[in-house]
Amino acid sequence: MVRPLAALYRVIFGSDTDPALRPILGINFAGSLAGSTVWSFVGIWAIKKLGADQSVLGLAYLVSALIGVGSGYLGGHLSDHFGRRPLIFIGWIGQTAVVLGFVAAGSSATTGLLVLCFGGLFFQIGNAAGQALVADLVPRDRHEPAYAAVRVASNLGVTFGPPLGGLLLLLGSWNALFLGAAAFSAVGFALAVLFLPARGAYAPEEPPGRGSFAVIARDRPFLLFLVSAAFAWLVYVAFETVLPISLVESHGYSSSTWGFLVVLNPFLVTFFQLRLTERVAAVPGAVKLAVGLPLMGLPFLLLSVNDALPLVMLILFLFVIGEMLWVPTSQTAVAGLAPLDLRGAYMGAFGSMGAIGFALAPFIGLQVRKSFGDSAVWILQAALSLVAAGTGAAAIRIALGRGPDEPEPVSATV
Numbered sequence: 001m002v003r004p005l006a007a008l009y010r011v012i013f014g015s016d017t018d019p020a021l022r023p024i025l026g027i028n029f030a031g032s033l034a035g036s037t038v039w040s041f042v043g044i045w046a047i048k049k050l051g052a053d054q055s056v057l058g059l060a061y062l063v064s065a066l067i068g069v070g071s072g073y074l075g076g077h078l079s080d081h082f083g084r085r086p087l088i089f090i091g092w093i094g095q096t097a098v099v100l101g102f103v104a105a106g107s108s109a110t111t112g113l114l115v116l117c118f119g120g121l122f123f124q125i126g127n128a129a130g131q132a133l134v135a136d137l138v139p140r141d142r143h144e145p146a147y148a149a150v151r152v153a154s155n156l157g158v159t160f161g162p163p164l165g166g167l168l169l170l171l172g173s174w175n176a177l178f179l180g181a182a183a184f185s186a187v188g189f190a191l192a193v194l195f196l197p198a199r200g201a202y203a204p205e206e207p208p209g210r211g212s213f214a215v216i217a218r219d220r221p222f223l224l225f226l227v228s229a230a231f232a233w234l235v236y237v238a239f240e241t242v243l244p245i246s247l248v249e250s251h252g253y254s255s256s257t258w259g260f261l262v263v264l265n266p267f268l269v270t271f272f273q274l275r276l277t278e279r280v281a282a283v284p285g286a287v288k289l290a291v292g293l294p295l296m297g298l299p300f301l302l303l304s305v306n307d308a309l310p311l312v313m314l315i316l317f318l319f320v321i322g323e324m325l326w327v328p329t330s331q332t333a334v335a336g337l338a339p340l341d342l343r344g345a346y347m348g349a350f351g352s353m354g355a356i357g358f359a360l361a362p363f364i365g366l367q368v369r370k371s372f373g374d375s376a377v378w379i380l381q382a383a384l385s386l387v388a389a390g391t392g393a394a395a396i397r398i399a400l401g402r403g404p405d406e407p408e409p410v411s412a413t414v
Contacts, residue, residue, distance in 0.1 A: 017149055020137040023195035024130070025153040030188030031092075032154040035123070036161025038099055038181035041169065042116065045102070049174050050109040060113040062363070068120025068355030075125030076132060076348020080341060081207045084133040085196055087344075091126015092189040098122060099182045103175050120355055128348030135335040135343055136200025147331040148277040148324075155269040204341045212345035221399040222337045222346065225330075226353055228289070228392030231384045232326060233357025234364070235297045238381050239319060242365035243300075250374040251307040261316060268320045276324050285329050286393040292325025293392065297385025300378035322385075330392070337399055 017025070046052040046060075079087040101115035131147075138146045168177045216222060244262070247253040280288060299318040302311055330350070338346030369377045 018138050018142060018146060020197070020201065021134070021146055021149055023191070023197065024134060024137070024150060027188060027191050027196065028130070028150050028153040029157045030184065030191055031095075031126075032157030033161045033164070034099075034157075034181050034184035034188055035095070036158045037165040037168070037184060038102075038178060039119070040162045041165050041177060042102070045174055045177075046109070046112060046116070050105070050107060050112045052109040052113060056109075056113060058362070060116045062359050063117040064120040065355045065359030066120075067117065068124040069352045069359070071121045072124035072128050072352035072355060073345060073348040076128035076344035076346065076351070077212050079129035079132055079344035079348075080204075080212065083199065084129040084136065084203075084344070085192075085198060087129035088126050088133070088192055088196065089189070091122050091129070092185065092192055094118070094122025094125070096182050096185040096189065099178050099185060102178045103182075120358075124348075124351060124355060128351050129344060131331060131347040131351060132335075132344040133196075133200060134331075135347075136203035137197070138200075139202060140336065143335050144281065144328050144332040145274065145277055147328040147335075148273050151327055152270055152273045155266040155273070159263070159266040159270060204343070206341070208341035210341075212342045215339065215342055216345065216349055219337070221395045222334075222349075224391050224398065225333065225337065225395035226349060228293075228388045228390075228395060229330060229350055229353035230356050231388035231391070232293055232296070232330075233354050234361045235293070235381050235385045235388065236323065237357040237361035238365045238377070239296070241362040242369065242377060245366070246303070246369070246374050246377065247307075247312070251303065251312075253312075257309075261312065264313070264316050265320055265323075268317070269324060273324050273328075276321070277328055280325070284396075285333050286396040288325045288329045289392040289396070290389050292322040292329065293385050293389035294382075295319065295322025295385075296326065297322075297382045297388075301382050303378055304375040333392075333396055333399075337395075 043057060043061075046057050047054065052060075075087050075091070098115055098119050101118075102112060105112035105115055134146050134150055135143055165177055165181070168180045172180075244255075244258045247258055247261075248255055295318050299315040302315055331347075334346055334350045335343065365377050365380075368380055
């Protein structure tokens with residue numbers, strides 16, 4: 001059994017993964033497996049089991065995302081002062097408690113939706129500390145492949161999570177789903193307790209003696225990069241939330257067909273993220289953003305021309321290529337833009353942009369679709385991807401030229 005697993009590990013991650021990262025890879029796999037097992041089905045549970053109104057459910061998702069905006073920065077900020085491990089542990093415990101809260105809600109829609117509102121809180125707290133820990137564990141010139149490897153582990157979990165959740169529902173009930181996901185989450189917490197390092201070899205020696213908010217507020221390249229991230233997340237979340245509605249309602253696809261199509265995303269990321277990252281390692285970060293982000297938005301314009309299945313698959317393929325260029329490049333850029341002692345706060349602020357995307361993308365996309373039609377949504381997403389590319393590339397180029405008295409500059413390899 002060990003040899004097949006080792007062979008699979010080499011196929012996915014290669015043989016040169018930094019040894020310090022291996023516990024993080026296992027913990028991230030467990031986290032994404034637990035999360036995707038349950039969160040793919042929560043909306044269905046709320047409507048079918050609890051009888052929740054769809055508009056109220058949408059409001060609960062919005063509240064959860066907005067709570068995540070603040071908690072991402074807070075989690076990263078606190079991890080700079082108290083260490084990464086405590087905040088990661090809090091995130092794990094909180095996420096497990098939220099899933100168990102769905103069981104405790106019984107048939108009460110009010111209680112269930114109230115529990116749902118706190119999903120973003122604990123995820124963002126733990127995620128910010130975890131992203132900062134990756135940069136603590138490896139030298140700067142290894143940041144991009146490190147973030148790519150962590151992303152592969154997470155996508156591997158996403159590949160297996162929804163089928164496991166469906167199996168739990170098939171064999172049991174909603175409570176079986178939630179208790180199973182809570183068990184997976186508890187295993188992840190145990191792995192974190194047993195194997196998560198106390199600190200990384202490249203972590204700051206002392207906690208910061210200054211406030212992070214004021215530093216971030218003065219860091220104009222980083223603020224510009226946050227703008228880029230916010231627009232990029234609007235495009236990314238539209239892919240997850242608006243595209244399936246568009247394909248089913250406007251282009252004649254069945255829900256089951258979307259279920260097969262969406263699996264292409266984590267599959268391609270799992271097997272090609274590290275290979276692509278290695279191939280483009282010498283390409284400047286500004287160029288990768290300038291190419292990758294438009295690949296996430298512009299191909300959707302083809303839907304207005306032709307919606308045949310091969311073209312839709314091509315659109316999804318180009319989106320994934322853009323996504324694989326964008327995510328590790330951005331995480332590497334933030335780690336480089338951040339002063340060493342405020343790395344957690346910077347990563348937390350960056351992670352909060354994802355919460356903004358989840359809060360606003362469905363609302364904006366569906367409103368535009370309702371008011372102006374399906375094609376207008378994809379024109380908007382194409383425009384947002386271009387803005388994200390321009391601001392992101394500009395932020396990196398500005399950071400490369402800033403002076404020594406400003407926050408620690410991003411390296412030339414970003």
